[in-house]
Amino acid sequence: MPKKIIHIIINGTETETIADTGQRLIDLLRDTLGLTGTKEGCGIGACGACTVIMDNRAVNSCLVPAIAADGHEILTIEGMMKDGNLHPIQEAFVKHHAIQCGFCTPGLVMSARALLDRNPSPDREEIKKAIEGNLCRCTGYEQVIEAIQDVASKGGNLCR
Numbered sequence: 001m002p003k004k005i006i007h008i009i010i011n012g013t014e015t016e017t018i019a020d021t022g023q024r025l026i027d028l029l030r031d032t033l034g035l036t037g038t039k040e041g042c043g044i045g046a047c048g049a050c051t052v053i054m055d056n057r058a059v060n061s062c063l064v065p066a067i068a069a070d071g072h073e074i075l076t077i078e079g080m081m082k083d084g085n086l087h088p089i090q091e092a093f094v095k096h097h098a099i100q101c102g103f104c105t106p107g108l109v110m111s112a113r114a115l116l117d118r119n120p121s122p123d124r125e126e127i128k129k130a131i132e133g134n135l136c137r138c139t140g141y142e143q144v145i146e147a148i149q150d151v152a153s154k155g156g157n158l159c160r
């Protein structure tokens with residue numbers, strides 16, 4: 001398969017890497033770059049487990065060609081911690097027991113991050129809309145919504 005050198009800012013670090021032209025972004029992240037926090041569930045854009053943020057927008061990395069990330073900024077779950085501390089969204093997920101098996105969690109956290117970065121004070125309906133593409137078979141979603149509401153109630157500046 002033809003290959004291409006691409007440049008991506010991943011979790012704040014300028015990264016040069018080689019992508020196959022037919023490779024998906026999720027495979028570049030997990031297999032080439034070792035960022036295995038991003039999970040693959042369905043592989044067809046239906047579950048949201050693979051959600052990452054590309055240029056401030058939540059995307060399904062199983063649907064994005066790796067070469068389409070050339071010149072763009074990607075944030076994955078590995079980029080959420082700061083100075084060794086969990087991000088406030090991650091802390092809220094723990095506090096509200098919004099995690100059970102955890103497979104969906106990276107994707108949900110990234111969808112929540114994209115929402116709170118563009119809208120620091122979302123209402124319940126806006127939160128539900130933002131995570132509607134993230135399937136979770138364990139939590140029933142209520143704790144996830146509570147966690148995001150908790151962060152929103154404390155102000156968007158906590159989310160940077």
Ligand code: FES
Pocket residue numbers: 039040041042043044045046047048049050051060061062063
């Ligand atoms: Fe990408 Fe399910 S693995 S949406």
Ligand code: FES
Pocket residue numbers: 098099100101102103104105135136137138139
């Ligand atoms: Fe298990 Fe969401 S915590 S799928």
